[in-house]
Amino acid sequence: xxxxxxxxxxxxxxxxxxxxxSTNSSTASLIQSTGDPKGxxxxxxxxxxxxxxxxxxxxSRLSDLLGVPHIATGDLVRHELSSSxxxxxxxxxxxxxxxxxxxxxxxxxxxxxxxxxxxxxxSGFILDGFPRTIRQAEILDEVTEIDLVVNLKLREDVLxxxxxxxxxxxxxxxxxxxxxxxxxxxxxxxxxxxxPLLPPQQCAAKLVTRADDTEPVVKERLRVYKEKSEPVExxxxxxxxxxxxxxxxxxPESWPKLLEALNIDEYHLKKIAAA
Numbered sequence: 001x002x003x004x005x006x007x008x009x010x011x012x013x014x015x016x017x018x019x020x021x022s023t024n025s026s027t028a029s030l031i032q033s034t035g036d037p038k039g040x041x042x043x044x045x046x047x048x049x050x051x052x053x054x055x056x057x058x059x060s061r062l063s064d065l066l067g068v069p070h071i072a073t074g075d076l077v078r079h080e081l082s083s084s085x086x087x088x089x090x091x092x093x094x095x096x097x098x099x100x101x102x103x104x105x106x107x108x109x110x111x112x113x114x115x116x117x118x119x120x121x122x123s124g125f126i127l128d129g130f131p132r133t134i135r136q137a138e139i140l141d142e143v144t145e146i147d148l149v150v151n152l153k154l155r156e157d158v159l160x161x162x163x164x165x166x167x168x169x170x171x172x173x174x175x176x177x178x179x180x181x182x183x184x185x186x187x188x189x190x191x192x193x194x195x196p197l198l199p200p201q202q203c204a205a206k207l208v209t210r211a212d213d214t215e216p217v218v219k220e221r222l223r224v225y226k227e228k229s230e231p232v233e234x235x236x237x238x239x240x241x242x243x244x245x246x247x248x249x250x251x252p253e254s255w256p257k258l259l260e261a262l263n264i265d266e267y268h269l270k271k272i273a274a275a
Contacts, residue, residue, distance in 0.1 A: 049152035
């Protein structure tokens with residue numbers, strides 16, 4: 001916990017952005033550039049959402065755009081699983097049953113990741129997949145101040161289909177999706193089309209399915225999320241930090257609408273980064 005506390009103490013940076021959130025709306029007016037574009041940047045954001053909703057995809061894109069590290073606890077767990085380290089056997093049993101990894105293990109992995117980031121001079125973060133429980137959120141609040149929590153939402157049948165279509169290149173580690181989703185609007189739920197995210201030729205023959213992307217495990221993960229993690233949404237909603245965002249489709253439709261909801265000008269920020 002020592003490393004976690006050191007890294008997560010809120011740094012004193014010149015303000016680059018001003019945030020204005022409405023807790024009663026799924027869209028929020030957020031982020032207007034106000035400071036020195038070449039000055040230090042500090043974003044302390046969290047991405048919430050059911051397994052498979054796309055937290056990693058959108059958090060990673062925002063990480064690149066805003067210049068802060070994207071820290072995905074799921075990736076930390078999978079890295080530990082592949083490392084044959086002391087936790088790998090214990091984690092293998094938990095993950096393959098669709099259960100939540102314990103707070104102690106998550107904080108251990110996160111602490112190690114932040115130690116590495118500290119040595120690189122990183123400031124700020126976009127957390128993906130953490131916190132997943134009220135207790136984790138409370139511990140996080142003890143050592144830092146989260147500025148914004150983005151809650152991504154997607155209809156459940158689409159979530160399941162997306163998860164079952166996920167593939168990873170065994171060589172480069174990049175993720176793809178072979179599912180071609182086209183569902184009709186029904187029971188008040190919006191219709192949705194999501195084309196597959198296919199790999200380039202060099203990855204096509206090297207795709208593997210994650211061990212936990214089976215239908216029973218996916219459904220169990222969704223059940224556990226609703227039971228354990230949805231209260232985290234209420235935790236941040238009551239603190240005026242939650243922004244709900246319903247994904248309207250795949251990346252081409254959702255990415256510009258997410259930037260619009262966050263009031264982020266992608267072109268402007270790219271010009272700043274190139275200056």
